[in-house]
Amino acid sequence: MGNRLAGKVAFITGAGSGIGKGMAICMAREGATIVIADINLANARSVAKEIRTLKSKALAVKVDVTKSAQVDKAVQRTLKRFGKIDIVVNDAGTGGEHIGPPLTNIPDEDWEKIFDVNCKGIFIVCKAVMPHMKERKKGKIINISSVAGKKPSTTIPAYSASKAAVINFTQALSEELAPYDIQVNAICPGIIWTPMWEAFAGKLSERIPGMKGQAPATAFKAITTAPMGNVQRIQRPEDIGMLAVFLASDESIRITGEAISVEGPTPLA
Amino acid sequence: MGNRLQGKVAIVTGSGGGIGRGTAKCLAAEGALVVVNDINLANARDVVKEIRAGKGKAIAIKADVTRPAQVQRMIQRVLKHFGKIDIIINNAGVFGKHVGPPLTNITDEDWDQTFDVNVKGIFIMCKAVMPHMKERKKGKIINIASVAGKKPSVLIPVYSSSKAAVINFTQSLSEELAPYDIQVNAICPGIIWTPLWNALATRMTEQYPRMKGQTAAQAFSAVVTQNAVNTKREQKPEDIGMLAVFLASDESARITGEAISVEGPTPVTSP
Numbered sequence: 317m318g319n320r321l322a323g324k325v326a327f328i329t330g331a332g333s334g335i336g337k338g339m340a341i342c343m344a345r346e347g348a349t350i351v352i353a354d355i356n357l358a359n360a361r362s363v364a365k366e367i368r369t370l371k372s373k374a375l376a377v378k379v380d381v382t383k384s385a386q387v388d389k390a391v392q393r394t395l396k397r398f399g400k401i402d403i404v405v406n407d408a409g410t411g412g413e414h415i416g417p418p419l420t421n422i423p424d425e426d427w428e429k430i431f432d433v434n435c436k437g438i439f440i441v442c443k444a445v446m447p448h449m450k451e452r453k454k455g456k457i458i459n460i461s462s463v464a465g466k467k468p469s470t471t472i473p474a475y476s477a478s479k480a481a482v483i484n485f486t487q488a489l490s491e492e493l494a495p496y497d498i499q500v501n502a503i504c505p506g507i508i509w510t511p512m513w514e515a516f517a518g519k520l521s522e523r524i525p526g527m528k529g530q531a532p533a534t535a536f537k538a539i540t541t542a543p544m545g546n547v548q549r550i551q552r553p554e555d556i557g558m559l560a561v562f563l564a565s566d567e568s569i570r571i572t573g574e575a576i577s578v579e580g581p582t583p584l585a
Numbered sequence: 586m587g588n589r590l591q592g593k594v595a596i597v598t599g600s601g602g603g604i605g606r607g608t609a610k611c612l613a614a615e616g617a618l619v620v621v622n623d624i625n626l627a628n629a630r631d632v633v634k635e636i637r638a639g640k641g642k643a644i645a646i647k648a649d650v651t652r653p654a655q656v657q658r659m660i661q662r663v664l665k666h667f668g669k670i671d672i673i674i675n676n677a678g679v680f681g682k683h684v685g686p687p688l689t690n691i692t693d694e695d696w697d698q699t700f701d702v703n704v705k706g707i708f709i710m711c712k713a714v715m716p717h718m719k720e721r722k723k724g725k726i727i728n729i730a731s732v733a734g735k736k737p738s739v740l741i742p743v744y745s746s747s748k749a750a751v752i753n754f755t756q757s758l759s760e761e762l763a764p765y766d767i768q769v770n771a772i773c774p775g776i777i778w779t780p781l782w783n784a785l786a787t788r789m790t791e792q793y794p795r796m797k798g799q800t801a802a803q804a805f806s807a808v809v810t811q812n813a814v815n816t817k818r819e820q821k822p823e824d825i826g827m828l829a830v831f832l833a834s835d836e837s838a839r840i841t842g843e844a845i846s847v848e849g850p851t852p853v854t855s856p
Contacts, residue, residue, distance in 0.1 A: 453852070490849075494816050494849065494850050494852065495815040495816050495852045496852065497852045499849060506839075544764075546764040547763055547764050551839040552839070555837075555838065555840070558836035558837065559831075559836075559837065559840065561836075562828075562831045562836070567827035567828075567830075567831070568827065568828065569824070569849065570775075570820040570821075570824040570847050570849035570850075570851070571824075571828065571845070571846070571847050571849055573846075573849070574845055574846055576840070576843055577840070577842075577843055578839050579839070580763065580768060580838065580839035580840055580841035580842070581763050581839075582839070583722070583763065583764050583765065
């Protein structure tokens, strides 16, 4: 086991699956204690079990990040059990149920859910954990945005806008918390095979000529292989996870307010 | 000693002092064999001594990055002795001899030297090492730009432009080399007390009436504390070095074309 996060306690939202799970495992491998805060308790417990086989400590907590009372309770539970929170990773996110174009495909309910979970959820978690971090005069906050937050896509316009808001929020908060030696950064993942992309690939294949009826995984491969055919624009959860480890560690104490993209392609043989 | 770069061979240009020295030491501390390249061989040898004292592996090679023949000789020497090059850190850089404003303070020679070392030197180094990295289908290129490349300063307008060019060059090269599994990224340091800043601060004390009579350190301190009373906008060479370790390692295999700033302030406990 590595030790770059030995003795640290990390509170990770949405860590029951996908990128969040990938980050939780990477951090656990470096010695961190992980609190898996997910809206799906079964998923959270499964990840906690996996972390314990790596000989790290874990706690699974059911949390809806859009509900302040639940978030406060989860933070208090963490402080009671482990005494501190060193690292918060705001990974909980949603893509919504409908894709564009046109924009009019997307109902108001999608917009509200996307902005509630992806943006307001981060706002709520940060407010809940800030007093503790400010008192200790140390802490790490990592917000999961997306490359779509830098360069939006017409297929996911509301999602893209929400992720841009996350980057902007990250920058302001990093300035506010700098005097307390708390670093706040964003990670912008590219395209990663996760439950979110599985659902998205399914919706995309419905509208791309020649892809109708294909399995999401097949459509995903076609969508993500570059025109030249020599790279596939995908990454793995560990690619996000190892950047999260770096940003969560003391090695990066002078990096704050940044939004780092992880979208390097995988070369095809 | 760590092992995140165990067995890797890294060339760090301009590593006889400042950020380059700090970066070379961080790489060596993670098990890399570091080629300490500088235009000043005595400085390079001092850094090698420091690294070896810490049980790390390093050699010194003198080469001017603006001279293709010298760069080729260095690359060939490294390949001959160590068989491979895994990592290139293009750190060699200059500020020029004059500061603005106004722009007219800055000479044509300043422009030529700044762009030659800061930008053409990187172009020359990359061309020299690319065939080897493409053949191996692996490699890491890290270019040291600056926060000034993202947000220029009237103090150093030519330097700022040169660093913007480095960022742009990094992006296109990262696209070209992606099919070969070679990642190309830039690091944008903020304000770090190094020989470069020592010289710049000295020029500020000479050029600005309100700074006349101050030491370089005093002028630097004024720059570092000017915006807020409760933080100092200063970093250390190791802050750059540890990011370089991450970008040079296999952990960052899918990060490419990025320009990451390291300009987080240091909080002070009292004004």
